[in-house]
């Protein structure tokens with residue numbers, strides 16, 4: 001059988017707007033990501049994760065949590081509140097600094113983020129030159145009010161990052177977890193930024209999910225841990241199936257560094273529009289703890305009994321976007337293959353990220369097959385996220401599972417009633433093996449997480 005992977009991403013094929021459109025269409029068609037509030041005409045740049053997408057997004061987050069918390073005795077988890085008082089954001093610097101330069105086009109009225117313009121003089125909406133207003137700093141935080149009284153005391157903000165939750169709980173976690181530096185606090189959750197130009201599907205949205213970890217270290221060990229986390233985080237993407245040619249670690253130049261950072265590197269992915277950020281790993285010094293210590297008056301230090309010295313730990317922060325990362329994995333996994341006269345779309349996702357690990361497919365809708373196939377499904381579903389599909393021809397069902405990246409299809413046919421065996425089809429090779437049902441679970445356990 002001749003097969004040709006002709007749309008899998010390679011660096012030579014960029015920019016690749018065709019791939020972008022295919023991912024957006026596949027997402028809508030297969031219940032991965034829908035535009036939000038669509039029946040009301042949509043709500044710009046907000047998205048809902050459908051029955052398949054919610055599984056994949058959860059898998060991305062679980063894979064991160066597994067690697068960052070479960071497999072490490074030196075990192076603990078946290079789930080902090082989304083709403084916070086102005087004091088937190090004053091101390092963190094977000095109230096005064098968390099802004100982007102906004103320009104308006106005097107010709108067409110379009111608004112753009114100045115630092116993201118290809119040509120700072122040309123409006124990408126209408127093409128006119130020299131029509132921009134002076135740049136104004138636009139704060140990206142969503143401001144709201146807590147409680148029924150509209151006064152300044154009731155002002156609250158939706159967090160624009162999850163990181164501050166870790167800093168303001170540093171002392172709590174230190175005392176309750178009995179950890180000492182080097183140790184980390186990790187969190188996954190929603191963040192909100194009133195982005196000037198959201199876009200590129202779920203790449204930049206105003207509501208998104210982050211996966212962040214603050215790793216607190218003795219000051220002298222900071223640069224060593226910074227290198228460690230750069231490697232560790234880069235490898236996480238590769239271990240989860242990302243094509244190495246589509247991902248790189250890019251150290252920031254001196255002009256890009258924030259004043260407190262002594263090193264930042266971005267993990268970047270080759271998106272259809274070019275290289276762009278998936279995650280930032282920063283050596284933040286003791287900036288954050290110092291700020292919160294000064295503003296709150298609470299000591300955020302560590303007393304090292306062995307050395308009899310007190311210090312403010314330095315922080316290494318790997319900060320990734322869950323929704324953005326899911327989109328990158330989708331794009332990286334998308335393949336079209338020529339199978340005889342047909343084109344097969346297949347998501348070659350790492351099994352840990354695949355929405356369903358397997359699908360049970362009764363060959364016919366006849367009750368004598370549906371009954372035992374359902375029983376098999378119920379047994380396997382105890383162990384893995386399984387799909388069950390009894391509609392249409394078996395070939396079509398295989399293709400549907402290929403499109404959402406299901407590693408194995410288990411077909412229950414009429415022979416299964418006599419030989420107590422099923423056919424298992426591999427997503428990537430399309431090869432099929434006949435396996436006794438009694439051996440199926442052990443066989444799958446060797447291949448699936």
Ligand code: ATP
Pocket residue numbers: 161193195202203204205206207208209210277278279280319320321322323324325
């Ligand atoms: P950008 O330069 O793209 O605005 P950033 O450098 O401000 O991003 P960080 O503050 O470092 O981003 O946030 C960490 C991660 O959170 C980013 O690498 C990205 O994956 C994710 N992220 C940030 N903003 C958004 C957004 N508006 N939509 C989706 N994901 C986001």
